[in-house]
Amino acid sequence: MSKELTTRAADYSQWYNDLVIKGGLADYSAVRGCMVIKPYGYALWENMRDQLDKMFKDTGHVNAYFPLFIPKSLFEAEEKNAEGFAKECAIVTHYRLKTDPNNKGKLIVDPEAKLEEELIVRPTSEAIIWNTYKGWIQSYRDLPLLINQWANVVRWEMRTRLFLRTAEFLWQEGHTAHATKQEAIAETEQMLNVYADFVEEYMAVPVIKGIKTANERFAGAEDTYCIEALMQDGKALQAGTSHFLGQNFAKAFDVQFMNKENKLEYVWATSWGVSTRLIGALIMAHSDDQGLIMPPKIAPLQVVIVPIYKGEESKPVIDAKVEILVKEFKALGIRVKYDNSDNARPGWKFAEYELKGVPVRIALGMRDLENNVVELARRDTKEKQSVSVDGLPETVKKLLEEIQRNIYNKALAFRNENIREANSWDEFVKLLDEKGGFISAHWDGTGETEDKIKDQTKATIRCIPMNNKMEEGKCILTGMPSGQRVLFARAY
Amino acid sequence: MSKELTTRAADYSQWYNDLVIKGGLADYSAVRGCMVIKPYGYALWENMRDQLDKMFKDTGHVNAYFPLFIPKSLFEAEEKNAEGFAKECAIVTHYRLKTDPNNKGKLIVDPEAKLEEELIVRPTSEAIIWNTYKGWIQSYRDLPLLINQWANVVRWEMRTRLFLRTAEFLWQEGHTAHATKQEAIAETEQMLNVYADFVEEYMAVPVIKGIKTANERFAGAEDTYCIEALMQDGKALQAGTSHFLGQNFAKAFDVQFMNKENKLEYVWATSWGVSTRLIGALIMAHSDDQGLIMPPKIAPLQVVIVPIYKGEESKPVIDAKVEILVKEFKALGIRVKYDNSDNARPGWKFAEYELKGVPVRIALGMRDLENNVVELARRDTKEKQSVSVDGLPETVKKLLEEIQRNIYNKALAFRNENIREANSWDEFVKLLDEKGGFISAHWDGTGETEDKIKDQTKATIRCIPMNNKMEEGKCILTGMPSGQRVLFARAY
Numbered sequence: 001m002s003k004e005l006t007t008r009a010a011d012y013s014q015w016y017n018d019l020v021i022k023g024g025l026a027d028y029s030a031v032r033g034c035m036v037i038k039p040y041g042y043a044l045w046e047n048m049r050d051q052l053d054k055m056f057k058d059t060g061h062v063n064a065y066f067p068l069f070i071p072k073s074l075f076e077a078e079e080k081n082a083e084g085f086a087k088e089c090a091i092v093t094h095y096r097l098k099t100d101p102n103n104k105g106k107l108i109v110d111p112e113a114k115l116e117e118e119l120i121v122r123p124t125s126e127a128i129i130w131n132t133y134k135g136w137i138q139s140y141r142d143l144p145l146l147i148n149q150w151a152n153v154v155r156w157e158m159r160t161r162l163f164l165r166t167a168e169f170l171w172q173e174g175h176t177a178h179a180t181k182q183e184a185i186a187e188t189e190q191m192l193n194v195y196a197d198f199v200e201e202y203m204a205v206p207v208i209k210g211i212k213t214a215n216e217r218f219a220g221a222e223d224t225y226c227i228e229a230l231m232q233d234g235k236a237l238q239a240g241t242s243h244f245l246g247q248n249f250a251k252a253f254d255v256q257f258m259n260k261e262n263k264l265e266y267v268w269a270t271s272w273g274v275s276t277r278l279i280g281a282l283i284m285a286h287s288d289d290q291g292l293i294m295p296p297k298i299a300p301l302q303v304v305i306v307p308i309y310k311g312e313e314s315k316p317v318i319d320a321k322v323e324i325l326v327k328e329f330k331a332l333g334i335r336v337k338y339d340n341s342d343n344a345r346p347g348w349k350f351a352e353y354e355l356k357g358v359p360v361r362i363a364l365g366m367r368d369l370e371n372n373v374v375e376l377a378r379r380d381t382k383e384k385q386s387v388s389v390d391g392l393p394e395t396v397k398k399l400l401e402e403i404q405r406n407i408y409n410k411a412l413a414f415r416n417e418n419i420r421e422a423n424s425w426d427e428f429v430k431l432l433d434e435k436g437g438f439i440s441a442h443w444d445g446t447g448e449t450e451d452k453i454k455d456q457t458k459a460t461i462r463c464i465p466m467n468n469k470m471e472e473g474k475c476i477l478t479g480m481p482s483g484q485r486v487l488f489a490r491a492y
Numbered sequence: 493m494s495k496e497l498t499t500r501a502a503d504y505s506q507w508y509n510d511l512v513i514k515g516g517l518a519d520y521s522a523v524r525g526c527m528v529i530k531p532y533g534y535a536l537w538e539n540m541r542d543q544l545d546k547m548f549k550d551t552g553h554v555n556a557y558f559p560l561f562i563p564k565s566l567f568e569a570e571e572k573n574a575e576g577f578a579k580e581c582a583i584v585t586h587y588r589l590k591t592d593p594n595n596k597g598k599l600i601v602d603p604e605a606k607l608e609e610e611l612i613v614r615p616t617s618e619a620i621i622w623n624t625y626k627g628w629i630q631s632y633r634d635l636p637l638l639i640n641q642w643a644n645v646v647r648w649e650m651r652t653r654l655f656l657r658t659a660e661f662l663w664q665e666g667h668t669a670h671a672t673k674q675e676a677i678a679e680t681e682q683m684l685n686v687y688a689d690f691v692e693e694y695m696a697v698p699v700i701k702g703i704k705t706a707n708e709r710f711a712g713a714e715d716t717y718c719i720e721a722l723m724q725d726g727k728a729l730q731a732g733t734s735h736f737l738g739q740n741f742a743k744a745f746d747v748q749f750m751n752k753e754n755k756l757e758y759v760w761a762t763s764w765g766v767s768t769r770l771i772g773a774l775i776m777a778h779s780d781d782q783g784l785i786m787p788p789k790i791a792p793l794q795v796v797i798v799p800i801y802k803g804e805e806s807k808p809v810i811d812a813k814v815e816i817l818v819k820e821f822k823a824l825g826i827r828v829k830y831d832n833s834d835n836a837r838p839g840w841k842f843a844e845y846e847l848k849g850v851p852v853r854i855a856l857g858m859r860d861l862e863n864n865v866v867e868l869a870r871r872d873t874k875e876k877q878s879v880s881v882d883g884l885p886e887t888v889k890k891l892l893e894e895i896q897r898n899i900y901n902k903a904l905a906f907r908n909e910n911i912r913e914a915n916s917w918d919e920f921v922k923l924l925d926e927k928g929g930f931i932s933a934h935w936d937g938t939g940e941t942e943d944k945i946k947d948q949t950k951a952t953i954r955c956i957p958m959n960n961k962m963e964e965g966k967c968i969l970t971g972m973p974s975g976q977r978v979l980f981a982r983a984y
Binding site for chain 2: 034039063066067072075093099121
C-alpha cells in the first residue's frame with residue numbers, strides 16, 4: 001500500500017481524517033478551523049455545484065452576489081437570527097495595518113483605523129440580503145424574487161472537523177421573496193425536494209425528508225425542513241435545510257409590497273442551503289477501509305487506465321492503443337485519465353486510485369492487447385473481469401451506471417436496516433448504544449423533554465418525517481401522550 | 493424612455509453609474525465600498541468565469557480553495573507584499589458578539605473573545621498559499637503545481653467605484669510553482685496571453701500587452717506583465733496582470749525542493765489574476781448613451797423577442813409561432829428570451845433591452861407573421877431590417893458573430909486612433925489634456941522621473957509594450973537618454 005489507512009473498526013474518526021487527507025480532498029491550514037480544499041476535493045465540489053446550479057436554474061432561480069460583511073446594526077435587526085449566530089461570528093474591527101515601531105519588518109493593527117461600526121463576516125446572509133431586497137421590492141409585480149448565491153461563510157466553531165464543521169465553508173444560500181404564505185411554503189418544499197433528488201440521484205446517499213422541531217429550527221425561521229442521511233457508524237448527518245421564514249425578515253427590515261388590491265403587505269420569505277459539508281456525508285456513506293468510493297455521476301475522475309509495461313518496446317504499442325481508447329471514452333462524456341507516468345509501479349497506482357475512489361480502473365499489458373482484452377476493476381465491489389476491447393467505452397458507460405445504482409442501493413439497505421422502533425426508555429437507550437442508527441419513537445412534543453433526552457443520551461430529534469403516519473402512543477421519557485413517532489439519532 | 497440616462501458628454505462618470513445601476517448589473521450596498529452584484533451582472537460574470545475557467549483548464553491548471561483569512565504572522569512574512577497591502581486590510585480581531593447589557597436587543601463585541609493573533613481578510617492569497625505549498629512540495633516530482641482559485645478578496649479602498657474599485661470583489665488568482673526560472677517566466681507569459689485572448693475574443697476589448705515599470709509592479713513580484721485597455725473617455729484600464737514572483741515567496745516561506753541532482757533549491761513562482769473589474773472595462777469600452785452594449789459571446793441574453801399584439805386574438809397566434817422559434821434558437825445554443833409579459837408596452841420593452849445591451853432584438857406582429865417576416869434590430873448599430881422567418885435562427889447566429897466582430901473592430905479603431913507619440917514635455921501635456929488616450933513617449937527609466945510625471949499630470953506609465961521597438965530618444969521630462977518609448981495614460 002502506498003499510504004497506510006486507519007480502519008473503520010480501529011478508529012472511525014481517524015479513518016475519516018485519513019481518507020480526507022491521504023485521499024487528496026482537503027488539508028489542514030494555518031488558520032484555526034479553516035481547511036484548504038485541494039484540487040481533487042474541489043473538482044468534486046465543482047461537479048456537485050454545477051449539477052445543483054442547473055437544478056436551481058431549472059426551477060427558475062438566478063444567481064447574484066451580496067457583500068461578505070454585514071454591519072452590526074443590520075446583523076442584529078432580526079433578533080432571533082442574530083442571537084442564534086452571535087456566539088460564532090468573526091468580527092472585523094479595523095481596516096489598516098501599520099509597521100511596528102518596536103519591531104522591524106513586523107506589522108501591527110493601526111489603532112487609528114478603527115471602524116465606526118464593526119462588520120460581521122457573514123455566517124449566513126439573510127440580514128444583508130433582506131436589507132437589499134427592501135430597495136428592490138415595491139409591488140407584487142416585483143415578486144417572486146428567486147435568488148441564489150454561491151459563497152463562503154464563516155462560523156466560529158470551537159470544535160472543527162474537515163468538511164463536516166469548519167470555521168469557513170463554501171455553500172449556496174437561496175433567498176426568495178413571495179407575495180403569499182402558500183407560495184413561500186411551496187418554494188420551501190420544492191427546494192427540499194431538489195436537495196433530496198440531488199443527494200440521492202447524484203451523491204447516491206438516501207435521505208429522509210422531514211421537519212425540524214422548534215428546538216432544532218434555524219434561528220429566525222418559522223419552519224425548517226431538512227434532509228437527513230445516515231453514516232456508516234450509525235450517526236445521522238443533516239445534509240441540507242430549507243427554511244420557511246414567514247414574514248420575520250420582512251418585518252425586521254420593513255420590506256412591504258403593494259398587493260393587487262393596492263394594500264401594503266409584508267413579504268414572505270424562504271432560505272435554503274447546502275454546503276461543502278455534503279462532501280463529509282459522501283465520504284462517510286460510501287467509503288471503505290481501502291479508501292474513498294466516489295459515485296460515478298459526480299466523481300472527478302470516472303475511469304483510470306493503468307498500463308502494465310513489460311520492457312521498453314511495449315510502451316509505444318500500449319500507449320498508442322490507449323490513446324484511441326481515451327478519445328472514445330471522452331466522446332461518450334466519460335471523465336478518464338491515462339496514468340502512464342513512470343514514477344510509480346502499477347501496484348502503487350492501483351492502491352492510489354483505490355484510495356481516491358475512482359469508480360473504474362482499467363489495466364492492460366501486452367498479453368491483454370494480443371488477446372484484445374483489458375482488465376476491468378470496479379471500486380465498489382472490487383470485482384475484476386477480463387473484457388473485450390471491442391465496445392469497451394459502452395461497456396464502461398453501463399458499468400458506471402451500474403456502480404451508481406449499486407452504491408445507492410447499498411447505502412439504502414444499510415439506512416433501512418438502521419431505522420428501528422423503540423417503545424420504552426430502556427429500549428431506546430439500549431438501541432442507541434448498541435445499534436445506533438435512527439430510532440423511531442414517541443415524544444411528547446415539548447422542547448423540555450427533547451432537551452432532557454439530548455442531555456442524557458446525546459441523541460437529538462433529527463426530524464418529524466414528511467407524510468408521517470399518525471399513531472397514538474406515549475412519550476418514551478415522560479409517558480405523556482403523543483400523536484406520532486419522530487426520528488431520533490446521534491448526529492454529526 | 494423607461495429610465496433616464498445621463499449622456500457621456502454631460503457627465504461620463506454619472507453615465508457609467510447609470511448604466512451599472514439602471515442596467516441591472518449591480519447596486520450599492522449597506523456596506524461601505526461593497527457592491528451587490530445583481531442577477532444580470534452576475535450572469536455576465538458567470539459567462540466570463542466559465543470561459544476563463546475552461547481556458548485555465550485547457551492550459552493544465554486545476555482549481556482549489558484556500559482560507560479567507562491570513563494570520564498576521566504569515567501575512568507579514570513576504571515584506572514587500574505585506575507593505576504593499578498593509579494599508580488596505582480588513583482585520584478580524586474578535587470571534588464573538590454578546591448581548592449589550594445596557595441596550596436590550598442589541599449586540600456588542602465580546603471583549604473576552606479577542607483573537608490571540610489577528611486575521612487579515614485576504615487582499616490576495618500568496619501568503620496563505622505559499623505557506624500551504626511548503627507542505628506539498630518536496631521534490632521536483634511535485635512540480636509544477638498549477639493551481640487557480642476563484643474567490644472574493646477585500647482591499648479597503650478609500651474611493652470606490654462600482655466594479656472598477658470596490659472594497660470586496662470577486663476574482664480568480666492563479667498561483668503556480670515551478671522548478672526553474674525559465675518555466676516560471678514561460679507560465680507568466682502564457683497566462684498573459686490567455687488573458688489577452690479572452691479579453692479580445694470574448695469581451696471584444698482590444699488590449700496592449702506589456703510589462704510594468706518597477707514603480708507599478710505588484711508588491712512582491714520580480715516582474716508584472718499586464719494587459720491595458722482604453723476606455724471611451726481616453727483613460728486606460730489595467731484589465732489583467734500576470735506576475736513573475738521569482739523566489740521571493742519561496743524564500744519567505746522556506747519552500748525548497750530536491751532537484752534531479754539531489755540538491756535543495758528554492759521554488760520559482762507566478763501569480764495572475766483578473767476580477768469583476770473587467771465588467772467595468774466592458775461597459776466603458778462599448779456602451780453608448782442609450783445603454784449597455786454586450787458582446788454576444790458573453791452576453792447573458794443574446795436575443796430578445798418582443799411580440800406586438802393587436803387585439804386579444806393575435807396573442808395565441810404569435811405566442812405559438814414564437815414558441816417554435818425559441819426552440820430553434822436554443823437548439824443552436826442561442827441564449828434567447830421571449831418577453832410576452834403584459835406589464836409593459838413594446839416601446840418600454842425596446843428601451844429596456846436596449847439599456848441592458850441585448851445584442852439582437854426581434855419584434856413581430858400579426859402583419860409580420862402574415863408576410864412571414866420579423867423585424868430584426870441590432871443593438872450595436874441600431875440598424876433594423878425586415879427578414880424572413882425562414883432560416884431565422886441561422887440568420888441570427890450569423891448576425892451575432894457579425895456584431896461580436898463589429899464591436900471589437902470599433903473598439904480597436906478607437907484605441908488605435910488614440911495612441912499618439914509625444915516628443916516634448918509640452919506636446920505630452922497638451923495631448924494628455926486635449927486628446928487623452930495612450931501617449932507613446934521617451935522616459936529616462938527612473939522611478940523618480942515617473943513619480944514627477946505622475947504628480948504633475950496624473951499620467952502613469954501603463955506599460956512597456958511587449959516586443960517594443962528599440963529607438964534612441966530623450967526623456968520628455970528630463971531630457972536624459974532613453975532606449976525605447978513607453979506608454980503613458982491617465983488610468984482607472
